[in-house]
Amino acid sequence: MNQGPPPAAEPISKLIQELNKLPGIGPKSAQRLAYYLLRSPEEQARLLAEAILSVKQEITLCSTCFNFTDSDLCPICRSEERDRSKICIVEQPQDILALEHTGVYKGLYHVLHGAISPTEGVGANDVRIRELTSRLQDGSVTEVILGTNPNLEGEQTAMYLNHLISPLGIRVTRLARGLPFGTELEYADDATLTSAIEGRQEF
Numbered sequence: 001m002n003q004g005p006p007p008a009a010e011p012i013s014k015l016i017q018e019l020n021k022l023p024g025i026g027p028k029s030a031q032r033l034a035y036y037l038l039r040s041p042e043e044q045a046r047l048l049a050e051a052i053l054s055v056k057q058e059i060t061l062c063s064t065c066f067n068f069t070d071s072d073l074c075p076i077c078r079s080e081e082r083d084r085s086k087i088c089i090v091e092q093p094q095d096i097l098a099l100e101h102t103g104v105y106k107g108l109y110h111v112l113h114g115a116i117s118p119t120e121g122v123g124a125n126d127v128r129i130r131e132l133t134s135r136l137q138d139g140s141v142t143e144v145i146l147g148t149n150p151n152l153e154g155e156q157t158a159m160y161l162n163h164l165i166s167p168l169g170i171r172v173t174r175l176a177r178g179l180p181f182g183t184e185l186e187y188a189d190d191a192t193l194t195s196a197i198e199g200r201q202e203f
């Protein structure tokens with residue numbers, strides 16, 4: 001069996017190697033994508049390359065909720081239609097996409113960019129918790145919904161946040177019903193997420 005690099009010209013091998021670093025892209029898929037791009041019009045390859053570069057160059061974090069945005073505030077924080085008395089705390093920006101897709105939640109968000117995980121050395125100061133507590137100071141938020149993933153790290157984070165937020169006199173609820181333990185929010189379907197938001201329970 002040939003275990004070495006594919007017998008391709010250097011630029012092709014390099015492209016395969018880079019594509020192979022992407023999540024969910026194994027060596028076979030990387031090869032297929034590379035040869036597909038090689039055969040496609042130059043314009044298509046250019047658009048792809050530009051799209052990749054522009055997310056890196058133009059996207060920053062929202063100064064309030066830490067969602068990805070191309071301006072100081074993300075569209076959700078900017079919107080006058082959102083209920084500013086509720087904040088749903090999620091681990092990753094893509095969790096917002098999943099929850100927004102259901103259309104049932106009208107409050108604001110806060111992205112932690114991770115979850116507390118003592119086994120992996122991730123503590124409360126390594127995620128955006130301090131920024132969250134400063135958002136809760138002015139008394140305008142009356143409910144915090146813990147939307148961390150229903151797995152070990154997500155539960156540990158939810159527990160930590162509950163201890164932190166409950167004493168402030170803010171209602172703390174948890175997305176729960178219908179979300180099986182061990183899953184991640186971004187992969188949950190709309191119906192499950194909708195019932196998880198609507199059926200949220202006191203923590």
Ligand SMILES: [Zn+2]
Pocket residue numbers: 062063064065066067073074075076077078
């Ligand atoms: Zn925002």
